[in-house]
Amino acid sequence: MAYKRQIDRLPIIPAGAKKHNVVCHYCIVGCGYHAYTWPANKQGGTAPDQNAFAADLSKQQAPETTAWYSPSMYNIVKQDGEDVHIVIKPDHDCVVNSGLGSIRGARMAEMSYSEARSTQQQRLIRPMVWRYGQMQPTSWDDALDLVARVTAQVIKEQGEDGLFVSAFDHGGAGGGYENTWGTGKLYFGAMKIKNIRIHNRPAYNSEVHATRDMGVGELNNCYEDAELADTIVAVGTNALETQTNYFLNHWVPNLRGTSLDKKKKEIPDEPHEEGRIVIVDPRRTVTVNACETEAGKDRVMHLAINSGTDLALFNAWLTYIADQGWTDKDFIEKSTVDFDKAVTGNKTSLEEAAKITGLTVDQIKQSAAWIAEPKDGKRRRTMFSYEKGLIWGNDNYRTNAALVNVALATGNIGREGGGCVRMGGHQEGYVRPSDAHVGRPAAYVDKLLLEGKGGVHHIWACDHYKTTLNAHRFKQNYKKRTDLVKDAMSAVPWGDRTALVNAIMDAIHKGGLFSVDVDIVPTQIGQASHVWLPAATSGEMNLTSMNGERRMRLTERYMDPPGDALPDCLIAARIANNLERVIREGGDEKYADQFKGFDWKTDEDAFMDGYHANAGGGEFVTYERLRAMGTNGFQEPATDFKDGKIVGTKRLFTDGKFGAKDGKAHFMEAQWRGLQAPGKDEQKKKFKYLINNGRTNHIWQSAYLDQENELVMDRWPFPFIQINPDDMAELGVKEGDLVEVYNDDGSTQAMVYPTPTAKKGETFMDFANPTGVVGNVINDGVNELILPNYKQTWADIRKISDAPAVTRGVTFKSPEYSAG
Amino acid sequence: MKRCNKLAEVGRRQFLTGAVIAAAAMPAVALLPEKARAAGSARVEYPSNRLANIADLKPNEPLEVSYPDEDAPGVLLKLGKKVSGGAGPDGDIVGFTTICPHKGFPLSYNASDNSFNCQGHYSRFDAESGGQEIWGHATQNLPQYTLRVDDKGDIYAEGLDELLYGRLSNVL
Numbered sequence: 001m002a003y004k005r006q007i008d009r010l011p012i013i014p015a016g017a018k019k020h021n022v023v024c025h026y027c028i029v030g031c032g033y034h035a036y037t038w039p040a041n042k043q044g045g046t047a048p049d050q051n052a053f054a055a056d057l058s059k060q061q062a063p064e065t066t067a068w069y070s071p072s073m074y075n076i077v078k079q080d081g082e083d084v085h086i087v088i089k090p091d092h093d094c095v096v097n098s099g100l101g102s103i104r105g106a107r108m109a110e111m112s113y114s115e116a117r118s119t120q121q122q123r124l125i126r127p128m129v130w131r132y133g134q135m136q137p138t139s140w141d142d143a144l145d146l147v148a149r150v151t152a153q154v155i156k157e158q159g160e161d162g163l164f165v166s167a168f169d170h171g172g173a174g175g176g177y178e179n180t181w182g183t184g185k186l187y188f189g190a191m192k193i194k195n196i197r198i199h200n201r202p203a204y205n206s207e208v209h210a211t212r213d214m215g216v217g218e219l220n221n222c223y224e225d226a227e228l229a230d231t232i233v234a235v236g237t238n239a240l241e242t243q244t245n246y247f248l249n250h251w252v253p254n255l256r257g258t259s260l261d262k263k264k265k266e267i268p269d270e271p272h273e274e275g276r277i278v279i280v281d282p283r284r285t286v287t288v289n290a291c292e293t294e295a296g297k298d299r300v301m302h303l304a305i306n307s308g309t310d311l312a313l314f315n316a317w318l319t320y321i322a323d324q325g326w327t328d329k330d331f332i333e334k335s336t337v338d339f340d341k342a343v344t345g346n347k348t349s350l351e352e353a354a355k356i357t358g359l360t361v362d363q364i365k366q367s368a369a370w371i372a373e374p375k376d377g378k379r380r381r382t383m384f385s386y387e388k389g390l391i392w393g394n395d396n397y398r399t400n401a402a403l404v405n406v407a408l409a410t411g412n413i414g415r416e417g418g419g420c421v422r423m424g425g426h427q428e429g430y431v432r433p434s435d436a437h438v439g440r441p442a443a444y445v446d447k448l449l450l451e452g453k454g455g456v457h458h459i460w461a462c463d464h465y466k467t468t469l470n471a472h473r474f475k476q477n478y479k480k481r482t483d484l485v486k487d488a489m490s491a492v493p494w495g496d497r498t499a500l501v502n503a504i505m506d507a508i509h510k511g512g513l514f515s516v517d518v519d520i521v522p523t524q525i526g527q528a529s530h531v532w533l534p535a536a537t538s539g540e541m542n543l544t545s546m547n548g549e550r551r552m553r554l555t556e557r558y559m560d561p562p563g564d565a566l567p568d569c570l571i572a573a574r575i576a577n578n579l580e581r582v583i584r585e586g587g588d589e590k591y592a593d594q595f596k597g598f599d600w601k602t603d604e605d606a607f608m609d610g611y612h613a614n615a616g617g618g619e620f621v622t623y624e625r626l627r628a629m630g631t632n633g634f635q636e637p638a639t640d641f642k643d644g645k646i647v648g649t650k651r652l653f654t655d656g657k658f659g660a661k662d663g664k665a666h667f668m669e670a671q672w673r674g675l676q677a678p679g680k681d682e683q684k685k686k687f688k689y690l691i692n693n694g695r696t697n698h699i700w701q702s703a704y705l706d707q708e709n710e711l712v713m714d715r716w717p718f719p720f721i722q723i724n725p726d727d728m729a730e731l732g733v734k735e736g737d738l739v740e741v742y743n744d745d746g747s748t749q750a751m752v753y754p755t756p757t758a759k760k761g762e763t764f765m766d767f768a769n770p771t772g773v774v775g776n777v778i779n780d781g782v783n784e785l786i787l788p789n790y791k792q793t794w795a796d797i798r799k800i801s802d803a804p805a806v807t808r809g810v811t812f813k814s815p816e817y818s819a820g
Numbered sequence: 821m822k823r824c825n826k827l828a829e830v831g832r833r834q835f836l837t838g839a840v841i842a843a844a845a846m847p848a849v850a851l852l853p854e855k856a857r858a859a860g861s862a863r864v865e866y867p868s869n870r871l872a873n874i875a876d877l878k879p880n881e882p883l884e885v886s887y888p889d890e891d892a893p894g895v896l897l898k899l900g901k902k903v904s905g906g907a908g909p910d911g912d913i914v915g916f917t918t919i920c921p922h923k924g925f926p927l928s929y930n931a932s933d934n935s936f937n938c939q940g941h942y943s944r945f946d947a948e949s950g951g952q953e954i955w956g957h958a959t960q961n962l963p964q965y966t967l968r969v970d971d972k973g974d975i976y977a978e979g980l981d982e983l984l985y986g987r988l989s990n991v992l
Contacts, residue, residue: 001904002950002961004981008864009989046988060891061986063924063940068986070921072959100923100941106959240942244957248941286955290942697955711959715952809904813933815955817942820930 001809003714007071011085013052014044020556021631022088023545024105025173025538026700028424029246030547031105032094032631035539035558040076040083040116064099066092072711073101075109076116077559083116086559094631096223096547097245104244104700111705112539113562122521122708124534125563133490135532140564140574143531147458148578149501150514152586154455155191157505164445164454165196166462171429171545173538174199174461174520174568178603181610182569183460184432186576190595192437195445195454199462200425202446202469203786204438207391208422210401214668215660216408219428220652221383221419222549222635226250227259228266228417229383230273231370235280235310235403236389236791237423240287241697243387246423246548247287251277255295267416270378274299278367281389282307283692283764284757289816301367306358307690307762308394308792312672314402315346316353317368318409326372328379328411335656335665342405342667356672372410381417382410387424388694392790394677396783398670405667413665414653425701427545431615444786446470450477455508458575459517460568461535465524466702466768469788471775472746482528484512489530504530518571521704524770535568536561542603542623544611546636550649553633554626557603569606573598620646677781677789687743687794689727690762693774694791696720697815702768717806719769722755723797727763735812736803741765743795746776751803754812763797864991866966866979871915872896874908874973882929885915887965887977888991892984893918893926894965896975897947899934904950907967907975915965915977916951917984922958924985936962 013036022033036052044050046057053067061068069089077086088109092099113120127143128135154162167183168175187193196204208218226232227250239247253259254275263272276299277291284302291300305313321327322343332339350361357364371382384407390399407413407420446468448454465475488507492499504514517529520537540561546552561567566574580595600606604623612618617638625646626633634648641647658665675681698712706712721739723731733739737752750765750772758764765774767790777795782788871885882895894917902911916936918927925940929947935954936945943956951962966979980990 002946002952002964004950004961004964005983006981007983008866008980008991010983012988057988058992060992061924063919063986065924065986068924068988070959070985071983101957101959103953103957103959106957110959286942293942697957698953711961714961809949809952811946811949811952811954813935813944813946813954815944817937817939817944817955818930818933818935819928819937819939820932820935 003710005071010069010071010074012044012046012050012057013087014038014042015050015052015054017044017052019052020558021554021627022108022539022558023427023547023553023555023631024108025543025555026104027172027243028427028548029096029243030172030427030545030551030553031097031101031245032091032553033088033101033105033108034091034631036087036089037079037084037558040085043085066099070106072107072110075112075114075119077112077114079559081560086112091631096249096551098249100245100248102244103698107709107711108539111709112559120705120708123562123565124520124522124532125565126534127564128532130486130489130530131494140566143533144574144578145497145582146500147516147531147575148582149497150504151456151458152579152582153501153505154508154514156586158455160191161194162455163191163193163195164449164457165193165460166199166445166457166464167196167460168199168462169430170199170425171427175426176429176538176543176545177431177611177615178541178543178606179568179572180429181431181614182572182606185598185610186572188433188435188437190576190579194438195443195448196438197445200467201788202782203442203444204435205442205785205787207396207787208400209785210397210668211404211420212659214401214404214666215658216404216413216420216665217652217659218422219424219548219550220413221421222650223250225383225417225419225651227254228263228381229254229275230375230380230417231382232275232277233280233371233382233384234277234287235384235386236391236393237385237387238281238285238287238694239385239423240290241285242695243423243548244697247290252290252294255291255299267381271376276300276370278303278370280305280310280313282759282762286697286815286817293817301363301370303357303359303363303367304759306356307692308675309357310390310393311395311399311402311670312348312353312356313359313364314399314406315348315670315672316350316364317371317406318343318402319347320350320365320368321372321406321409324368324373326374327409331411331656332409335658336408336667337662337664338667339409342669345669346402346405346671348672371406379411381415382407382412383418384412384420385423387422389791391422392788394675394680394789394792395673396787396789397785398673401668401670405670408665408667414651414656419651421548424548427547429545431611431618441785444782446474447780449513450474452481452511454513456514457516459515459519459525459529461519463523463525463702463704466770466773466775468775469778469790470745470780471773471778472748478513478525479528481511481513482515482530484510485514485530488512518568520565523704533571534563534565535571536565540565541567542607544607544626550636551633552621552626552636553629553631554623556627567603569603570600573600573606675792676783677792679779679781680789680792683743683779683794684792687796688761689795689797691741691774691777691793691795692762692764692791693767693793694764696766699766699769703770707770715810716766717810718751719766719772720753721750721766721797722753722758722764724758724760724762725754725756726760728752728754731797731799733799734803736807736810737799738801738804739797740800741774741777741795741797743777745779748772748774748776749800751807756814757816864989866991868968868976868978870974870976872975874898874913874969874975877913880931880934885977887915888980891992895929897929899948901948903948905964908969913967913969913975914947915967916945916947917963917980919985920958921960921962921982921985922956
């Protein structure tokens with residue numbers, strides 16, 4: 001039986017309810033919402049003068065109405081200590097989403113902490129410490145004193161390299177400019193921490209380093225470009241599921257042909273048609289299906305390449321496009337260097353590429369024509385987009401470069417209907433002191449931890465147990481190291497701080513690790529930690545971020561953080577204050593002085609100290625100005641403040657000047673070298689099934705909130721593995737059965753989801769799921785910049801359980817829309 | 821979707837009566853702000869509306885109905901196998917709204933896999949699994965009718981299990 005809320009009416013938002021600007025804190029797209037709040041003992045009415053919409057709510061509202069909200073958009077939360085009703089509903093006037101809400105974002109209210117309605121009771125509401133053999137509640141002062149004393153002692157003994165840090169670097173929940181600055185100022189300002197990694201990878205590095213080295217920042221266009229392009233190229237991005245409303249609100253109009261008028265108006269001197277799309281993905285996704293539904297199969301090319309062979313395809317495109325003379329010679333001449341070098345170095349024939357990718361020569365030729373063949377003598381406008389299929393795939397650096405080469409060769413950066421952009425995961429929100437000391441390549445932090453390095457580990461909204469490679473071994477080892485410290489702590493009374501710190505340090509000398517976890521919920525890695533510090537999330541604090549077209553907005557604080565939780569920026573500041581205090585006590589005045597400058601009282605203090613004072617154009621940006629800019633905000637960088645508005649930048653590189661030191665964009669040599677990461681070839685030879693992996697629509701990220709949401713858990717009680725029915729027959733498994741996925745690196749489990757469109761031998765598993773971590777079977781091979789390859793993973797599969805009872809209510813039908 | 825207009829009209833006349841009663845009952849409370857008193861029940865009063873007779877249903881062919889009033893289109897289906905929320909002697913009769921709970925677009929029924937599909941944004945719901953959203957954007961599974969079938973084979977809808985799109989009270 002499908003989960004039903006049995007809700008047959010909702011409280012009506014009264015006229016005069018408080019209205020707050022909100023940006024969805026989940027994915028990169030950053031859809032605009034408003035949060036309405038009003039006192040618990042009040043309600044609006046159906047008459048137009050009684051509700052916030054001035055609508056007659058005694059009548060059925062039309063499709064796409066502004067005057068409706070679903071039960072998931074409603075909750076009761078605390079605001080300034082009082083219970084209030086809250087509705088968080090999509091904003092129809094936001095240019096990003098035009099009123100659309102995804103299955104993730106439109107549950108923000110339901111996913112908020114509510115005492116009255118018992119939602120998200122998993123939230124951490126007070127500091128907890130390992131005491132008397134279990135996690136026990138304590139005060140901020142008590143917890144922070146211990147963190148500071150152990151951290152300071154480890155630094156004293158091992159230097160700052162003994163402090164390991166795992167920290168978000170993005171926007172939205174578990175990030176934002178305030179919080180990346182807070183943590184950044186602590187670890188890169190007060191200290192120079194080298195052993196630091198980011199939430200989804202084992203080192204501190206860019207996911208798209210090549211494009212940056214080429215002088216082409218990865219978020220260089222605007223969402224409107226997807227409406228203006230002649231052709232969209234989508235590489236390793238399943239946009240309908242992972243950037244949902246960007247796809248629905250900006251790609252679909254082009255594929256449907258409803259943006260034709262806009263094309264004619266904005267780009268008047270050339271012919272226009274409905275958009276075409278080239279999708280590079282070994283797997284048929286719902287995105288492919290939706291594109292075919294909208295544009296017709298004849299305007300959609302799905303290039304279902306052999307997994308991990310993107311690079312060969314891109315080099316063949318470059319070679320063929322150059323041979324045909326379809327390049328933008330003027331642009332190449334004026335704005336770039338090394339074109340000839342790249343064309344020569346990357347030369348790949350159609351036949352070679354066909355052999356490597358599994359495509360036909362005709363498919364490669366035709367897709368190249370869709371990308372670059374002039375239209376009635378005019379340059380074709382093509383937008384290139386890519387995400388985790390490329391980023392977490394084979395030979396990241398070179399593959400990224402090879403795609404940017406094609407975009408540059410065809411003059412598609414800085415122009416309407418163009419761009420070469422990552423699609424993004426989280427929103428962005430990075431402003432920190434320089435990270436130059438981290439070095440290149442950065443330290444492989446998870447490997448160092450596994451090898452016993454470091455004495456103390458600060459974790460900020462990261463969960464290695466779910467989101468690293470070689471996760472099975474990592475977990476085993478991390479548990480051993482942190483258990484050493486737990487046992488030592490249990491052997492001394494808590495109240496004797498000197499004895500406690502000495503016991504912890506003794507354990508560290510024996511290979512132990514002291515672990516501090518800052519998060520909004522208990523995490524899996526947190527099970528091993530000794531201190532949990534409760535953080536606030538977006539909406540419980542004021543939070544700024546930018547989306548995939550660099551659109552910056554302020555989410556206004558609309559509710560209280562649960563219990564004693566604090567914004568991350570203030571937690572970082574309080575850690576700094578405590579470190580300063582204990583280091584000064586220890587007599588090192590000079591080092592203690594480095595921890596000055598953390599006297600922030602509010603999120604706005606951190607914003608002004610960070611973004612306002614340090615970001616490019618930050619001097620034009622304040623909370624007050626952002627509030628007035630609403631959910632449309634402005635596109636970074638800000639260039640001015642004029643007529644009461646922050647002036648932004650719609651597209652980057654429109655003047656043909658690029659980010660390299662010489663002001664040019666640099667083509668890059670990027671030769672094909674097969675499966676690059678160590679261990680991949682061997683795994684492929686030895687194990688039968690490709691375990692491709694990624695996201696699904698219902699679930700946000702690692703399900704850290706969804707694991708407590710009935711709608712999601714009803715649909716996905718277990719992580720799925722999509723398997724071709726012929727493979728299922730060979731394995732002797734049925735829908736809903738639980739299978740073990742195993743290889744020499746580890747093992748994990750998943751629920752069988754029959755998928756006729758899956759290629760035989762190629763499965764697809766939910767990524768980072770709490771009850772089936774695909775990272776367990778991903779080997780530790782990385783690229784030259786320590787970027788993981790999660791996608792090209794091979795393993796064997798065997799049944800471990802018949803379908804559990806809970807799966808009987810689960811549908812196993814195709815996700816593909818079909819009107820029949 | 822195949823329609824059976826004649827039967828739909830019969831159904832419409834039947835439940836209009838119920839809808840009028842419900843509509844009249846609701847505002848009576850709201851119009852008395854001066855005399856504060858408990859505003860009726862915690863849940864809405866659903867009308868019991870005869871939507872059709874079993875004999876009107878053909879296997880796996882949707883019969884257009886409306887519930888709880890004529891502005892709330894839906895369908896009855898005889899799926900031919902016992903399913904979640906199924907009524908009737910074979911436990912195979914189900915009723916669902918056909919307004920997508922995401923943005924209010926009309927759903928169409930795909931008889932080949934017993935799914936409701938939204939042409940607006942590609943959401944899909946499974947008629948055989950209580951309207952579970954197979955894939956899509958709605959934050960609810962598809963609102964399903966609570967059905968009762970009497971001795972004569974008349975099918976009555978008597979409730980809904982989720983909020984309908986476009987109304988903040990299922991009974992207006």
